[in-house]
Amino acid sequence: MTERxxxxxxxxxxFVCALGTGPEDLEEVRFETTTPEETLRRCATFFAARGxxxxxxxxxxxxxxxxDERSRAYGFITSTPKPGWANTDFAGRLGRDLRCxxxxxxxxxxxxxxxxxxxxxxxxANFVYLTIGTGIGGGGMMNGRLMHGLVHPEMGxxxxxRHPRDNYAGGCVYHxxxxxxxxxxxxxxxxxxxxxxxxxxxxxxxxxxxxxxxxLALVSIICTLSPERIILGGGVMEQQPLLGMVQRKxxxxxxxxxxxxxxxxxxKEYIVTPALGNRSGVLGAIALAxxxxxxxxxxx
Amino acid sequence: MTERxxxxxxxxxxFVCALGTGPEDLEEVRFETTTPEETLRRCATFFAARGxxxxxxxxxxxxxxxxDERSRAYGFITSTPKPGWANTDFAGRLGRDLRCxxxxxxxxxxxxxxxxxxxxxxxxANFVYLTIGTGIGGGGMMNGRLMHGLVHPEMGxxxxxRHPRDNYAGGCVYHxxxxxxxxxxxxxxxxxxxxxxxxxxxxxxxxxxxxxxxxLALVSIICTLSPERIILGGGVMEQQPLLGMVQRKxxxxxxxxxxxxxxxxxxKEYIVTPALGNRSGVLGAIALAxxxxxxxxxxx
Numbered sequence: 001m002t003e004r005x006x007x008x009x010x011x012x013x014x015f016v017c018a019l020g021t022g023p024e025d026l027e028e029v030r031f032e033t034t035t036p037e038e039t040l041r042r043c044a045t046f047f048a049a050r051g052x053x054x055x056x057x058x059x060x061x062x063x064x065x066x067x068d069e070r071s072r073a074y075g076f077i078t079s080t081p082k083p084g085w086a087n088t089d090f091a092g093r094l095g096r097d098l099r100c101x102x103x104x105x106x107x108x109x110x111x112x113x114x115x116x117x118x119x120x121x122x123x124x125a126n127f128v129y130l131t132i133g134t135g136i137g138g139g140g141m142m143n144g145r146l147m148h149g150l151v152h153p154e155m156g157x158x159x160x161x162r163h164p165r166d167n168y169a170g171g172c173v174y175h176x177x178x179x180x181x182x183x184x185x186x187x188x189x190x191x192x193x194x195x196x197x198x199x200x201x202x203x204x205x206x207x208x209x210x211x212x213x214x215x216l217a218l219v220s221i222i223c224t225l226s227p228e229r230i231i232l233g234g235g236v237m238e239q240q241p242l243l244g245m246v247q248r249k250x251x252x253x254x255x256x257x258x259x260x261x262x263x264x265x266x267x268k269e270y271i272v273t274p275a276l277g278n279r280s281g282v283l284g285a286i287a288l289a290x291x292x293x294x295x296x297x298x299x300x
Numbered sequence: 301m302t303e304r305x306x307x308x309x310x311x312x313x314x315f316v317c318a319l320g321t322g323p324e325d326l327e328e329v330r331f332e333t334t335t336p337e338e339t340l341r342r343c344a345t346f347f348a349a350r351g352x353x354x355x356x357x358x359x360x361x362x363x364x365x366x367x368d369e370r371s372r373a374y375g376f377i378t379s380t381p382k383p384g385w386a387n388t389d390f391a392g393r394l395g396r397d398l399r400c401x402x403x404x405x406x407x408x409x410x411x412x413x414x415x416x417x418x419x420x421x422x423x424x425a426n427f428v429y430l431t432i433g434t435g436i437g438g439g440g441m442m443n444g445r446l447m448h449g450l451v452h453p454e455m456g457x458x459x460x461x462r463h464p465r466d467n468y469a470g471g472c473v474y475h476x477x478x479x480x481x482x483x484x485x486x487x488x489x490x491x492x493x494x495x496x497x498x499x500x501x502x503x504x505x506x507x508x509x510x511x512x513x514x515x516l517a518l519v520s521i522i523c524t525l526s527p528e529r530i531i532l533g534g535g536v537m538e539q540q541p542l543l544g545m546v547q548r549k550x551x552x553x554x555x556x557x558x559x560x561x562x563x564x565x566x567x568k569e570y571i572v573t574p575a576l577g578n579r580s581g582v583l584g585a586i587a588l589a590x591x592x593x594x595x596x597x598x599x600x
Contacts, residue, residue, distance in 0.1 A: 126449040142442035143443045149426040150426070150522075150526045152526055153525065155524055157557055157558075159516050159553070160459070161460065174556065174557040175555060178461065179523075219459050222454075223456075223479075224453055224455055224521055224524045225447070225524060226447070226454070254474075255474045255475060256474065257454065259364065
C-alpha cells in the first residue's frame with residue numbers, strides 16, 4: 001500500500017484539502033472558508049471519506065498562529081481579526097477527529113516548504129518566500145530549517161518609506177500606511193486607484209509604485225537575512241510587468257552595496273516567482289505531513 | 301597544560317588580540333588599525349611571542365567579508381571603502397604565519413557568539429546582535445547557528461521612513477539618507493546636530509529622533525526574523541536615555557500587532573544592551589577559536 005499523506009492549505013478565503021505524495025499524485029478539493037466549525041468538519045470529512053487512514057496531515061494555516069510546542073495554544077489560530085476564527089484550535093481539533101499526527105505551520109512557511117521540496121528553492125538552506133495578495137506575509141528557511149523564533153515572521157509589517165507621489169492613507173488596521181501590507185497589498189492597490197489591480201492596464205502607473213514598495217521591502221529582507229533566493233507568490237505578482245520591475249528596482253535601490261553575482265547578472269534567478277505556481281501551499285502541506293510522520297516514527 | 305585560544309576583534313579603527321579561554325582568563329592587547337601589512341604583523345607577533353602555540357584563532361572582522369568556504373576569497377575582507385584594506389586575505393595570512401586553524405566571521409556575528417556563550421543570549425536559538433556606532437551592523441543566530449546566507453546580513457542598510465522633523469541629507473555613501481546607517485550612525489548624529497552625540501545633553505531632541513530610527517529598524521527586524529531577543533551594542537547605545545526610549549517606541553510602532561509577552565511586560569528583557577559590554581567581540585572570537593578547534597578535531 002502506498003503511504004499517503006494529507007495536506008491542508010487553510011486560507012482566510014478558501015481551504016484546499018489534498019491527499020497524496022507529491023506533485024504527480026494528488027487528489028484535491030477546495031471550498032470556501034466559512035465558520036471554524038463547518039470548515040474544519042469539511043476537512044475531517046474529506047480525509048475520513050477516503051477509506052484507509054492517512055499517515056499524517058500537514059496544515060499550513062493563515063495566522064497569526066501559535067507554533068510553540070510548549071504552549072497551551074500550540075496549533076491554534078490566535079489573534080486573527082477574521083470573525084469567529086480567533087483562538088481556534090485548528091491542529092488539535094483535526095488530530096482528535098482523525099487520530100493521526102498533525103504538522104502545523106504558517107501558510108507562508110508551508111508554501112516555502114513546497115518550493116524547497118519540488119520548486120524554486122531546491123537545495124537552498126537560506127531563502128525567503130513572500131506572498132503578496134489580499135495580505136502580505138513571508139517565511140522561508142534559515143540554516144536549513146523553517147523560520148520560527150519568538151512567534152513567526154510577519155514580513156508584511158516591515159515599515160517602508162513612502163513613495164513621493166503616493167497620497168493613499170494606507171490600509172493596515174494596525175499600521176495604516178506605514179507598513180508594507182498597508183501600502184502594497186491587493187486591497188491597498190484597489191483602494192488607491194479605485195479599482196482592482198486586475199482591471200488596471202499593464203502600463204498603469206500603479207505598477208511602478210507597487211514595484212517600488214516591493215523592492216524597498218526586498219532591500220530590508222536582503223539586508224536583514226541575506227537569503228540565497230527570494231520567491232514572490234500571491235495574486236498581485238501575477239500582474240505581468242511586475243516581476244521584472246521589482247528585479248530592476250531592487251538592484252537600483254541596493255546601489256551596488258551588496259556585492260554578489262546574484263544581485264547583478266544573476267538577478268533573474270535571484271528574485272523569482274514560485275515554480276509550483278499556486279500549488280506551493282498544498283504541496284508544502286503534503287511535505288510537512290511526511291516530515292511529521294518521519295519524525296514521529298523516529299521517536300518511537 | 302591549559303588549552304588556550306586566540307581571538308582577534310578586527311575593527312576599522314582598532315584591533316584587539318587576546319589569548320585565553322573565557323571572561324575570567326584573558327590576556328589582551330589593543331592597537332590602532334593602520335595598514336593591513338603592519339596590523340596583521342602585529343597580530344601575528346602578539347600570538348607568536350606568547351610561547352606555546354595556540355590551538356586555534358577566531359577572527360571577528362569588519363567587512364564586508366567573504367564567509368563562503370567554497371570561495372577563493374574565503375577569509376578576505378572584500379569591498380570595504382577603508383583605504384588599503386579592500387581584498388585583504390585576513391584569515392589566510394594569519395593561518396600561514398601562525399600555522400593553526402582559523403575561524404573567520406563578521407565582527408557582529410562574533411560579538412553575537414560572545415553574548416551567546418557568556419552574555420545576554422545564553423540558551424537562545426534565535427536572536428539579533430546590532431551594533432550602532434561609527435557604522436551600523438547586525439548579526440546573530442537563527443535556528444541555533446550564526447546567520448550567513450548569500451553573503452551575510454547588512455542590517456545597517458535597511459531602508460527607513462524619514463522622521464517628519466529631520467532635514468539631514470544622510471551620510472551613507474551608497475544610500476544617502478535612505479538607510480538606517482545613513483540616518484542613525486554616530487557620524488550621522490554628529491553631522492546632523494553639529495557636534496558628537498557625547499557632547500549633546502541627555503534631554504537633547506537628538507535622542508528622540510535617534511530612538512525613533514532605531515525603533516523603526518527594530519520593527520523591520522522583528523517582523524522579518526522574529527528574534528527571541530535583540531541586543532543593542534556600539535558607542536551610540538552608551539547614551540543614557542536611549543535604551544528605554546527605544547524599548548517604548550518599538551512597542552508603540554508595532555502597535556500590538558505581534559502578540560507576545562516579550563513585546564509587552566517583557567520588553568526590558570527583550571531589547572537589551574550586551575551583558576559583556578564592549579568585550580562581546582573579543583570573547584566571541586575566543587569562542588569561535590574553540591569551535592573551530594573542536595570542529596577540526598572532530599574531522600580528524
